[in-house]
Amino acid sequence: MENVVELKNVTKHFKDFSVKNIDLQVKQGFITGFIGANGAGKSTTIKMMMNLLKPDAGEINIFGLDYKNHEKAIKERIGFVYDGNVFFEGLNLRDIKRIVAPAYKHWDDELFDQYIETFGLPLNKAIKTFSKGMQMKASLAIALSHRAELIIMDEPTAGLDPIFRRELLNILQELMIDGSRTIFFSTHIITDLDRIADYITFMQGGELVFNQSIHDIAENYALVKGGLDLLDRDTEKDFVHIHRAPTGFQALTANVNAVKRTFGNTVVIERASLEDIMYSFKGGVHHV
Numbered sequence: 001m002e003n004v005v006e007l008k009n010v011t012k013h014f015k016d017f018s019v020k021n022i023d024l025q026v027k028q029g030f031i032t033g034f035i036g037a038n039g040a041g042k043s044t045t046i047k048m049m050m051n052l053l054k055p056d057a058g059e060i061n062i063f064g065l066d067y068k069n070h071e072k073a074i075k076e077r078i079g080f081v082y083d084g085n086v087f088f089e090g091l092n093l094r095d096i097k098r099i100v101a102p103a104y105k106h107w108d109d110e111l112f113d114q115y116i117e118t119f120g121l122p123l124n125k126a127i128k129t130f131s132k133g134m135q136m137k138a139s140l141a142i143a144l145s146h147r148a149e150l151i152i153m154d155e156p157t158a159g160l161d162p163i164f165r166r167e168l169l170n171i172l173q174e175l176m177i178d179g180s181r182t183i184f185f186s187t188h189i190i191t192d193l194d195r196i197a198d199y200i201t202f203m204q205g206g207e208l209v210f211n212q213s214i215h216d217i218a219e220n221y222a223l224v225k226g227g228l229d230l231l232d233r234d235t236e237k238d239f240v241h242i243h244r245a246p247t248g249f250q251a252l253t254a255n256v257n258a259v260k261r262t263f264g265n266t267v268v269i270e271r272a273s274l275e276d277i278m279y280s281f282k283g284g285v286h287h288v
């Protein structure tokens with residue numbers, strides 16, 4: 001199976017905000033980074049993927065199964081890691097293991113002990129005494145100990161120091177070696193993505209802007225700089241966003257080949273970073 005997660009036309013309305021018509025496929029065996037500004041709808045989308053929130057419309061399939069008929073089977077195969085204390089605060093990891101293990105068919109006690117040791121976590125200390133990084137590691141250890149095929153994480157690196165963060169990213173990368181696992185995680189830390197992501201899902205204002213491989217993004221997106229006299233109604237069609245200044249324009253294109261055809265060597269073309277792309281879309285999705 002190529003797509004582990006499939007969202008078709010998924011919509012969720014809140015009073016002042018909607019996630020609209022999301023079509024998203026998450027590919028098996030890859031790490032997908034989920035980006036978007038504050039309030040773009042990332043957590044809402046992740047909650048729908050986890051069936052913690054029901055969509056108002058659309059379809060969600062995980063491992064080709066729907067939640068209506070296969071919730072238990074799906075959840076067995078997902079590890080959910082998110083920013084916040086998932087556990088009862090007074091408990092320690094030994095208690096948690098006792099409570100959580102029977103819930104999973106593929107729970108592996110030895111693997112759990114191994115991760116606890118690798119992550120340097122104490123078994124007997126109450127979770128409430130754990131730092132944010134330790135809590136994240138505990139949550140990940142549990143996800144991994146039931147041999148989750150799909151790991152979904154909502155901002156797992158938020159609030160972690162750079163050393164912990166890099167350690168976590170290395171662990172995630174090691175998990176991918178056998179090729180069968182899939183990781184989908186949201187983050188605001190773009191350098192995390194440069195380090196480990198294969199695909200980027202970008203959401204803005206409740207809409208999906210794109211879901212593309214890092215390679216395709218680098219091939220297609222670019223920053224273009226040139227004189228204002230080059231812009232007119234036709235040439236502007238090559239851009240998703242244009243910033244005009246008295247000295248010239250800077251624009252983002254999603255089709256660098258079209259720009260080359262239109263402008264030849266009258267413009268300067270530079271690589272667009274993910275940050276450049278996010279910034280250009282900040283006013284909302286421009287349908288081009």
Ligand SMILES: Nc1ncnc2c1ncn2[C@@H]1O[C@H](COP(=O)(O)OP(=O)(O)OP(=O)(O)O)[C@@H](O)[C@H]1O
Pocket residue numbers: 014015016017036037038039040041042043044045
């Ligand atoms: N249960 C809810 N009821 C009403 N509005 C909600 C609810 N949950 C989320 N929202 C609104 O939906 C919007 C998107 O929120 P969401 O948490 O999905 O964004 P996000 O992309 O994860 O943001 P951040 O990066 O800041 O965590 C916000 O405006 C939020 O206020």
